[in-house]
Amino acid sequence: MALMITSFIQKDSFIQELNPISKIFLILLVITSIIILDNLYITYFFLINVFFLAYLAKIEKEFVKGITIVMLPIAVWFLIIHGIVNPAGKTILFKIWFIPFRKEGLLFALNFGSKLVTIISYFYFFIITTYPGDIVGSFSKIGLPYKAGFLINSSLQMLPLMQRRAEKILEAQEARGLKVKGKLKDRFKAYTPLIIPLILGALMEAYERVLAIEIRGFSAKVKKTHYREVNFEKKDLIFCFTYLFLTLILIIGGGNF
């Protein structure tokens, strides 16, 4: 496997080989049906489906780990905040110390939180199963702006680079005697000096990136071509139609669940 600075996980499966547009089409279907139907069962259907797709893509472990790290704190936070302070909350379900948690607030958090987790899971699935270099090509093929594809592609690569930069700054600060371990307060203190060099570094890098792309003709007014071949194949068609069909069934039968 080629070494890459990106969130993309290279595995030998048809999911990784799908055209990025097929996966974006699925995300749009999921968002639309979750919002239109406002049905918790349908939301959970799609949530289970994304885990199934991650299994098919042979990335289930990485997917579960990533989703847990990102979504668990948000989900817990959602439940606590809405359970306590949601104005719709009336029925006290239980108390922790003297703080009451109300049923209506918790149900709202469960409903809204599940939708949020599902939608974000699909985006995360897209990021780790899509080769960023294919995004620009697939966008251009369906007439979407080249710059939009480039923006998504470079952003996907920038995130791991930012993470790496943060690690380097932290190591440098640590080498100069900064305590980065210990109590939560100490750790919070340790991360504060990281912010300014990280942001300034990122801004400078953005300027350098502009220079790097412009001196290689980024703004040239010609039809852009692509080194990587990205086609919309039969498997993409089957994938899109399967999910379109499933979504239509869910929408038609939505009220009966």
Next chain:
Amino acid sequence: MNQTIIEFNNFKWHYSNNRKFRLDIQELKIRKGSFVGIIGPTGAGKTTFCYSIMGVVPHLQNGKMEGSVRIEEIETKNSSLNVLSQKVGLVVQNPLSQMSGAGLNVEEEIAFGLENHGYSRQEMIKKVKKIIELIGLKEYARRSPFELSGGQQQKVAIASILVLEPEILVLDEPTGYLDPLSTDMIFTLVKELKKQGKTIIFVSHKFEYLNELCDEIILINKGKIIKKGAPTEIFSDISLLSKNNLGAMDVTNLFARLKKAGKWKKRFAVSVEESEKELRSEFPWMR
């Protein structure tokens, strides 16, 4: 070969966020196919000089420009970077700054410029393969440029510019991050490019190499051209180099010491070969 390819006329540039610095070049003509070395201390204006040729100044920098820089018939001020990028290629000191981020591996990174200029996929594959072999990047072709060492990254940066086949190649301290072996490889490569008729502007502190390869040396300090001349003329002038915060080569310093000791009256040699020849002729016992 006497045709002028780069021409500065009453050129003045100052950055809006740095009032103290100003690049001021009254007149400068660089011949097509020549190899010009640019030397000067830190902050002298070497990078701004390179940016002026590429058109980064004034197109990507904030500041005020007077006069003109012409690349053959194109006036940089009235042109655009994408037009200039077909004539001029710029390689900067930090190879990481040169990565577009568009390509996930070396091949794709090199192909980025070709994609921008609309080359067909077949042409791209051919050109990328050729340049990868020329630069010696074959074993890294499928790896991410961000995972490579500084030297390898610099090779990728040079390859990504060379693949566009610009007539003028501007290299701003490209060997700054490289080990001696990779430095040697870069200079051998540009030597080859010179033979192909490319015009090369090379900023470097590696005087030994510049002395060997350059047709002309331009010494820049405080935003002005202090002196322009043949490599031997510039590098043998220890007082000129010292006045401009530059150190002479070891071999030249040796002759300065001999002069101080009253044992040398001739011009200072600037290369090992020349020194050997001069010393053997001056001191018969060395033969």
